Amino acid sequence: MATHVWYASYGSNLSPQRFDCYVSGGRPEGARRTYTGCRDTAMPTGCRPTSLPGRVLFGGESSVWGGGTAFYDPQDAGPSLATAYRLTVEQFADVWFQERHLPVGGELPLAELIGAGEWVAGEDLYDRxxxxxxxxxxxxxxxxxxxxxxxxxxxxxxxxxxTIERGLIATHGLEREEAAAYIARLVSGRMPG
Structure with missing residues (x-):
């Protein structure tokens, strides 16, 4: 079984600086929440631009930022830009638990997840x-x-x-205007093509 996975982030974690708060702990610039960090605070052993085939949309009400939160819909048209971080399975689980406002230390049923292609923990917004x-x-x-x-x-x-703009600039090399236009297309539902 895999010891490492790549976490593909499409929201604020597009920014490596912001993502560091999930690994090391801390409060991201502009956020209302301080993160505990992972049990293993070693930095990711890889970081690269990537994309996901579905659509990123914004919705709900973020308790961390206000306004809508980024979500990924694999059934809708894409592609959507993402940053991939190479993490241990434990680190990924800790990031996922923090994203769900749960204490770190839980486990991810990786074998079941890989076999099925997805795993759903409940009915909350990041439970899949x-x-x-x-x-x-x-x-x-x-x-x-x-x-x-x-x-x-x-x-x-x-x-x-x-924060998403900074991530697009840092990992995808976009200019600020390009990053802002990409986010505007996500908000409008008109995916970049």
Whole structure:
């Protein structure tokens, strides 16, 4: 079984600086929440730009940023830009638990997840983990809302959008105007093509 996975992030974790708060602990710029960090605070052993075949949308109400939160819909048209981080399975589980406002230390049923292509822990907004391909023979995972949950679309707050922009600039090499235009297309539902 795999010891490492690639976490494909499509929201604020597109920014490596912001993602570091999930690994090391801390409060991201513009956020209302401080993160505990992973049990293993070693930095990811890989970080690269990637994309997901579905659509990123914004919805609900973020308790961390205000405004809508980024979600991934694998059934809708894409592609969507993402940053992939190579993490241990334990680190990925800790990131996922923090994203769900749960204490770190839980486990992810990786064998079941890989076998089924997805795993759903409950009915909350990030309770569904998806297998989104592979990089160098290691699984690419991401998380989003369960298929049974409806997300009411709402635009992101300026602080959240700015964090996503910084991630697009840092990992995808976009200019600020290109990053802002990409986010505007996500909000409008017109995917970049």
């Amino acid at each position: 983990v998806l297998v989104a391909g592979a990089i160098e023979d290691e699984p690419v995972l991401t998380f989003t809302f369960p298929a049974t949950v409806h997300v009411q679309e709402q635009p992101p707050s300026p602080a959240y959008a700015a």
